[in-house]
Amino acid sequence: MKFLLAVISFCVLLGCTTPRTTFYGTSDLKTFRDGRDAEFRNKTESPLSESDFEMFDGLDYFPVDQKFRVQAKFEKSSGEEVIKMPTSSGTEKTFRKFGVLKFEIDGKPLELTAFQLDPESLRSIPEYADLLFIPFKDQTNGDETYGGGRYIDIKIPDGDSAVIDLNLAYNPSCAYGTNRYNCPIPPVENHLPAAVRAGEKAFLSPSAAKSE
Numbered sequence: 127m128k129f130l131l132a133v134i135s136f137c138v139l140l141g142c143t144t145p146r147t148t149f150y151g152t153s154d155l156k157t158f159r160d161g162r163d164a165e166f167r168n169k170t171e172s173p174l175s176e177s178d179f180e181m182f183d184g185l186d187y188f189p190v191d192q193k194f195r196v197q198a199k200f201e202k203s204s205g206e207e208v209i210k211m212p213t214s215s216g217t218e219k220t221f222r223k224f225g226v227l228k229f230e231i232d233g234k235p236l237e238l239t240a241f242q243l244d245p246e247s248l249r250s251i252p253e254y255a256d257l258l259f260i261p262f263k264d265q266t267n268g269d270e271t272y273g274g275g276r277y278i279d280i281k282i283p284d285g286d287s288a289v290i291d292l293n294l295a296y297n298p299s300c301a302y303g304t305n306r307y308n309c310p311i312p313p314v315e316n317h318l319p320a321a322v323r324a325g326e327k328a329f330l331s332p333s334a335a336k337s338e
Contacts, residue, residue: 198290
């Protein structure tokens with residue numbers, strides 16, 4: 127597995143370190159977290175700076191909370207709406223708006239729009255054709271979690287429902303102090319009016335903490 131830094135790379139498109147055989151989209155929490163930690167410990171894949179790589183001791187997560195694993199109603203988009211999603215580098219990435227997931231947490235109705243890579247990218251990396259990309263922000267951003275929001279990936283639902291497990295939320299590679307990535311910025315429609323204390327927490331640079 128290596129970073130794919132060309133334009134066809136899912137890693138560049140989504141600002142994540144996704145291998146060709148991906149664990150992104152898995153519903154198994156251990157598989158996902160083990161995979162993330164393994165990537166960060168692999169120097170050819172890690173988004174960490176040189177100084178942080180040497181001191182890396184694993185990613186930091188909220189305790190697993192099953193209330194953030196919810197059954198959602200899935201409403202597939204009727205058309206072929208394509209959007210240009212801005213990224214952290216100032217460029218734009220093209221996605222297809224695939225559908226909307228509606229669910230509740232603590233009795234509060236919420237919804238997230240799910241996106242699919244544009245057809246041109248999928249022709250180059252067809253192994254991602256069954257994945258939906260869900261970038262989102264919530265009320266923990268900038269304090270407990272990365273200010274630019276987080277991501278989750280799910281398999282395309284077979285019917286009109288899907289499980290969303292926000293314990294699988296992860297930071298874009300831009301959260302780790304480098305400028306090598308152009309990470310999609312979550313659209314306003316995916317700004318949740320709730321605090322999602324689940325998944326990956328904000329990254330605290332070990333090298334910066336040591337120098338203080």
